[in-house]
Amino acid sequence: MMVKKMESSMNIKDFCAENDRRDYLKQPFNIDGRTVASNGHILLSTQLCAEYDELKEGEAAGIKRVLAGFDATKLTPMPIIPLPDPVECSICGGRGTAHKKQCVECDGEGEVSFDNCFNGYECECKSCGGDGFVVSKHNTETCFSCNGDGSYYRSH
Numbered sequence: 001m002m003v004k005k006m007e008s009s010m011n012i013k014d015f016c017a018e019n020d021r022r023d024y025l026k027q028p029f030n031i032d033g034r035t036v037a038s039n040g041h042i043l044l045s046t047q048l049c050a051e052y053d054e055l056k057e058g059e060a061a062g063i064k065r066v067l068a069g070f071d072a073t074k075l076t077p078m079p080i081i082p083l084p085d086p087v088e089c090s091i092c093g094g095r096g097t098a099h100k101k102q103c104v105e106c107d108g109e110g111e112v113s114f115d116n117c118f119n120g121y122e123c124e125c126k127s128c129g130g131d132g133f134v135v136s137k138h139n140t141e142t143c144f145s146c147n148g149d150g151s152y153y154r155s156h
């Protein structure tokens with residue numbers, strides 16, 4: 001698994017729900033003079049951004065309960081978590097751009113099979129090394145492995 005590099009500024013929309021039956025969680029909203037984004041598990045509350053809509057009364061009850069449940073004066077800054085050194089992305093070689101194409105030899109299976117009149121055989125595709133795809137250099141296409149960062153943090 002890879003962890004994406006933390007951007008220096010956060011996008012509040014990253015905290016919204018993508019697929020949730022509660023439509024109001026799909027974009028940031030304003031409540032009690034603050035702007036809030038939540039996916040139903042994590043809630044981010046920040047100073048008011050006027051571009052977002054005020055949440056409707058019925059929808060706001062649960063959110064108001066959450067916000068009333070803690071004392072903001074007792075919050076402390078988040079500790080700085082040391083990150084391991086980033087590893088250069090092996091797919092794009094650190095460039096941040098790469099093109100992924102399905103392997104034509106194995107049709108993306110990563111294995112090829114063949115048989116003679118005695119037996120059937122399966123073996124790893126030598127064209128793609130079993131990945132099912134091949135990677136070529138590309139100047140503008142964002143690398144699918146590192147999301148264009150050129151490096152990533154490896155988890156243990």
Ligand SMILES: [Zn+2]
Pocket residue numbers: 089090091092093094095096097098143144145146147148149150151
């Ligand atoms: Zn990459």
Ligand SMILES: [Zn+2]
Pocket residue numbers: 103104105106107108109110111125126127128129130131132133
């Ligand atoms: Zn292949």
